Amino acid sequence: MSDEQEFSRSSNGDHWFIVRDAAAGDPYVLHRANSSSGGHETRTPVEVFLNLRPFGPEREALLALLGRNSDASTS
Numbered sequence: 001m002s003d004e005q006e007f008s009r010s011s012n013g014d015h016w017f018i019v020r021d022a023a024a025g026d027p028y029v030l031h032r033a034n035s036s037s038g039g040h041e042t043r044t045p046v047e048v049f050l051n052l053r054p055f056g057p058e059r060e061a062l063l064a065l066l067g068r069n070s071d072a073s074t075s
Helices: 046-051 057-066
Strands: 002-009 015-021 028-032 041-045
Touching (some): 002 057, 015 057, 028 046, 046 057
Antiparallel strands (some): 002 015, 015 028, 028 041
16 A cells, blocks of 8 residues: 655646555655646656756655755755
């Protein structure tokens, strides 16, 4: 069983979730694109997502959810 928690939503309808799946192991970020761009989903390990550039508001929202300081190193 997995537990999805939305942490960001863009004005164009994209959604970002942190997913904790007991069977799969480590949590990951699920991005659901808006329906007009096909509604595709991508899954990215949390630490990889936090190191993607350029940084965006969804990164800051995930850091806030995780209780991390955005100035802290994520590598």
